[in-house]
Amino acid sequence: MISWQDVANGVVLGATLGLGAVGLTLTYSILGFANFAHGELITAGAYVALTLLWLLAAALGVGLGQWGALSFGWPLLILVTGSMALTAMLAIGLERGLFGPLRRHGTAITVVIASFGASLALRSLIAFLWGPEPRYFTREIAIAREIVPGVRVTADQLVVLALTAALMIGLHLLLAHTTLGRAMRAASENPALLGVTGIDPIAVAQWTCLIGGALAAVAGVFVGLTVQVRPLLGFELLLPLFAAVILGGIGSVHGALAGSLVVGIAEALSVPLIGAEYRAAVAFLVLLAVLVIRPGGILGTSR
Amino acid sequence: MRPADDSLTRTAHPALAIRDLIAGYEPGLPIVRAATLDVQRGEILALLGPNGAGKSTLLRAVAGLVRIEGGQVLLDGDDITGRAVHRVVQTGVGFVPQTDNVFTRMSIDDHLRLAAAALPRGARAARVAAMYELFPDLSAARRLTAGRLSGGQRQMLALARALLPAPRVLLLDEPSAGLAPRVVETVWARLAEARALGVTLVVVEQNMRAALAIADRGCVMVEGRPRLIAPAAELASSAEVAQLFLGAR
Numbered sequence: 001m002i003s004w005q006d007v008a009n010g011v012v013l014g015a016t017l018g019l020g021a022v023g024l025t026l027t028y029s030i031l032g033f034a035n036f037a038h039g040e041l042i043t044a045g046a047y048v049a050l051t052l053l054w055l056l057a058a059a060l061g062v063g064l065g066q067w068g069a070l071s072f073g074w075p076l077l078i079l080v081t082g083s084m085a086l087t088a089m090l091a092i093g094l095e096r097g098l099f100g101p102l103r104r105h106g107t108a109i110t111v112v113i114a115s116f117g118a119s120l121a122l123r124s125l126i127a128f129l130w131g132p133e134p135r136y137f138t139r140e141i142a143i144a145r146e147i148v149p150g151v152r153v154t155a156d157q158l159v160v161l162a163l164t165a166a167l168m169i170g171l172h173l174l175l176a177h178t179t180l181g182r183a184m185r186a187a188s189e190n191p192a193l194l195g196v197t198g199i200d201p202i203a204v205a206q207w208t209c210l211i212g213g214a215l216a217a218v219a220g221v222f223v224g225l226t227v228q229v230r231p232l233l234g235f236e237l238l239l240p241l242f243a244a245v246i247l248g249g250i251g252s253v254h255g256a257l258a259g260s261l262v263v264g265i266a267e268a269l270s271v272p273l274i275g276a277e278y279r280a281a282v283a284f285l286v287l288l289a290v291l292v293i294r295p296g297g298i299l300g301t302s303r
Numbered sequence: 304m305r306p307a308d309d310s311l312t313r314t315a316h317p318a319l320a321i322r323d324l325i326a327g328y329e330p331g332l333p334i335v336r337a338a339t340l341d342v343q344r345g346e347i348l349a350l351l352g353p354n355g356a357g358k359s360t361l362l363r364a365v366a367g368l369v370r371i372e373g374g375q376v377l378l379d380g381d382d383i384t385g386r387a388v389h390r391v392v393q394t395g396v397g398f399v400p401q402t403d404n405v406f407t408r409m410s411i412d413d414h415l416r417l418a419a420a421a422l423p424r425g426a427r428a429a430r431v432a433a434m435y436e437l438f439p440d441l442s443a444a445r446r447l448t449a450g451r452l453s454g455g456q457r458q459m460l461a462l463a464r465a466l467l468p469a470p471r472v473l474l475l476d477e478p479s480a481g482l483a484p485r486v487v488e489t490v491w492a493r494l495a496e497a498r499a500l501g502v503t504l505v506v507v508e509q510n511m512r513a514a515l516a517i518a519d520r521g522c523v524m525v526e527g528r529p530r531l532i533a534p535a536a537e538l539a540s541s542a543e544v545a546q547l548f549l550g551a552r
Contacts, residue, residue, distance in 0.1 A: 179420040182413050189406045192368065195388035196398050197414075198421040198468060 006268045008151045012226070014244075014264025015164040019219035020237060021244040021256040022171065023212030029188035029251030030208045033108060036115040037094060038216060038241065039234030040122035041087055045217025046224040046233055047130050049083035053137065064138045069155035071140040072225065080221050084214040091213025092206050094118055100205065119235070127231040134228040137221075160222045167218065168257055171211070175253065180207055188251055239280060240267065243287045249297030258298050262286060316380060317341035318503040319365070319396075319472045324374035326364035333372060334360040336527035342472065347494070347504040349518035349535065351511050351544075357527040358507040359401065362474045365505075366398040367391040379471065393421050397470035397502075401477040404461035407450030411441050411460055414449065418467040434463040437496065455486035462493055472503045479510055491517050515539040 020042050027035045056075055057063055065073020098118060102111045142154035175181035183204045186194045191201045216234075223233055244263045248255025263283045270282035290298065319342040327333040335357045342348050350358045363369040365376050367388035376384045383394055392398070406414065415434055419427040435442035438459050444452070449460055458478060465473055478494070479487040487510075495517060498504055508514035515521050521538040523531040531544065538544050 179417065182409065182417045183420070185409055185413070186406050186417060189408055190403055192388070193400070193403060193406065196366065196368075196392060196400065197418050197464060198389050198392040199417065200387070200389045 002269050002272055004150045005152065006272060007265055008153055010265030010268030011261060012153070012157045012160060012264070013268055014261035015161050016219050016222045017237065017240055017244050017264050018257045018260035019164060019167065019215045019222070020241045021248070021260045022168070022253055023215045024241050025245045025248070025251055025253060025256040026184070026208050027212050028245065030184055031095070031099065031103065031205050033099070033103070033111040033115065034242070036112070036238065037118040037122060038212070039238035040119050040126070041091055041213050041216035042220040042223070042234035042237060043126055043231060044090055044122065045083045045087040045220030046229045047126055048086045048217065049079040049221045049224065050135055050137065050229055052079045052082045066140065069143065069145070070159060071138045071142045071156055080218060083217040083221055087217035088210040088213035091209040091216070095206055095209040100202065123231055123235060130231070132231055134230045136228055137224050156225055160226065163218070167215065171253065184208060240283055243283050247287050247290055247297055252297065255298050262290070262298070316344070318344040318379060319505065320377040321361070321365065322375040322377070324361070324364060324376065325372045326360060326369050327372065328369060330370070330372070334527055335364055337374065338528045340522060340529050340532070342503055342505055344503055345498065345501060346519040347498055347506065347517055349514035349521045350505060350507045350524060351514065351521055352524035356524040358524050359476050361524070362398065362476050362505065362507055366396060366474055392468065395471035397465035397468065397473040399461045399465045399473070399475045399478060401480055405449040405457050408448055410446050410448050412445040414460055414464050415467055418464045421468060430467050430469070434467050437466070437493070438463045455482050455489065458482060458486070458490055459493065462490070466497055466502070470502060472505065473497060475504065475506045477507055477509060479508065479513060487513065512539065
């Protein structure tokens, strides 16, 4: 039996997916390829934050702390900020060292295969460095409270929702009202004309990687906080991420967020109906159903 | 009628000097073959010639959009050969491509603000305002996305975008292509105004008569290099040019 609780769970899952899906769709529309290593950026974000937590504990003797009903305190801000910066650097490193040169000298399929390779290599490196076993930011049990009749959420989940909303609003404002945002929109439509406008397309590509990497890091920390940290964390999110991006209309930031919410809710609703083991399949059935009606996705164009 | 002799067209300080330029889309398959041409400061030069003569490729090579395999491009004496297109634009060369010259999903205002981004922060608003003054039709529709504009309005927007950073040299690839005659007149009028503001113009044009009517000089290209360079009036009345290179009308 489906309940409003399942919908709420789906919204929380969709919000986390949205952070990854937005980065993926930006990469696709501006850099022009499907980056299969994006899942590993999410994983890297989680592990970098976890490592910063260990360093914080070793250097200052402080843990994740606790703030009211939350299972974390102010140190989380340091972890998120540090992880965003370092994961963004990893994303830029991949762009400068691998994807960028291949885009300029290779074919489109070469770059996609390279992203597969980078995904495998990063996943193996993460398992080698941190070990294959699951790890946790905190062992505190988050208590869910009833916010409306029949819907219980934890304070951590509310923070995840609020921060996701804040980041999405920030990204919207950046794309709509700043020079970088205009340049990113222009690059997604015609990179050569962007150069003719006097803007360096390579710099715009690197800024895109920076933003995508930073958002992936936040997604990784949120999954780590609300579930656990594992080397397969990002890889297992990759297919729902692609489903969300395609569902929303490839290249559309708002569409990626809407697609993430649809995929998240579809997955959450499928659990009480057919069991957790088939949840990914349900997301894809929704994807197929939407694409039959709107081939360009929810907010996409028909290109 | 003079042949396209380098020594006849070169002056001490041309705005744009092209020296033995070799350029093309594939290595070893040049479209522009050892082209040499000087463009004097403040003039309008019409690049004419049959299809496949290399006119557009020459412009795109100067703009940094086509691989240069040999030769030099000098802007006011400074070597800009092989620079990336955004660097060429920042140095003072504007370029208006023939097709896909606007971002269809972006507003007019976004186009101009983006073009102003390379200018010092304090100068941006004034340049955007100057372009709205020069192109009042754009000012009235500044929130409209370019995809909703007519062909003529798009061409005006592309012109405004290219003129905004106050380029020393503006390269235009068939600015009248596909436009109604009345719109073409407006385009030529704007180009004349740009020249009056001190911009040097190089215009690739299929419509020989129209181009030579506003140009100071014409250059007829054949097989990747200039064959004839002469004052516009001289070329316009030349039966030889019409028959040999442009098709008699």
